[in-house]
Amino acid sequence: MAPDAFAAFLDGLDSEEAKGMAVAAACVRAADPALDPALRAAWSSALAPLLAGPSYAHWTEFTPWLEYGACGEVVDALALYADEWSALAAGPPAGELSDAHLLFLYDVALPLETLLSAWGNVARQSSSLRARSLATTLDGVELSAEAAEMLANLSRC
Structure with a gap:
């Protein structure tokens, strides 16, 4: 096609x-x-x-x-979903996207700085256990060991 x-x-x-x-x-x-x-x-x-x-x-x-x-x-996922990355980085309540929305964004590979900014607040502050779990695992994103440890540490804050 x-x-x-x-x-x-x-x-x-x-x-x-x-x-x-x-x-x-x-x-x-x-x-x-x-x-x-x-x-x-x-x-x-x-x-x-x-x-x-x-x-x-x-x-x-x-x-x-x-x-x-x-x-x-x-x-260009950074530009196309700029509002979503900003909302996630702002934290709740702005960053409280639906689970379906988060599942879609979860698969998008991001530069480390954007990844930590966007998903870090989800790991620390989201009221959704599923969202926090997504943010701390990020299976769909290839993370360095250092980045994975940073996100895991954020979820403990």
Whole structure:
């Protein structure tokens, strides 16, 4: 399927589960390092508006087993989710995003400084045990041992 036909394809799907699966698969395809750079750019352009809307967090409610980390390799996740990173860094109540929203963001790889800023306050201050657990494990993110220890220590504060 061509990237410019993907949004119409997605609109034609009947279930949110199918939409979430299609987006995750498209992100994996677009993140393939062997993909032609022009095609990767076309996929990035096609996926960015879909990932910018509220649907992306909604999809994780229906497909919690899927990982959307590849989407962060295709779009500029720092810019696209800047409001979310800021809210998380501000801590509660601004950083109290839904569990589905957090599950989606959980898979996005971040630079260490942003990771600690955003998820550190979740680990320390969130009223949600699930959110605190996500923030202290960050299985979907490759952390250095030092970064993992820093986040674990934050949760003990």
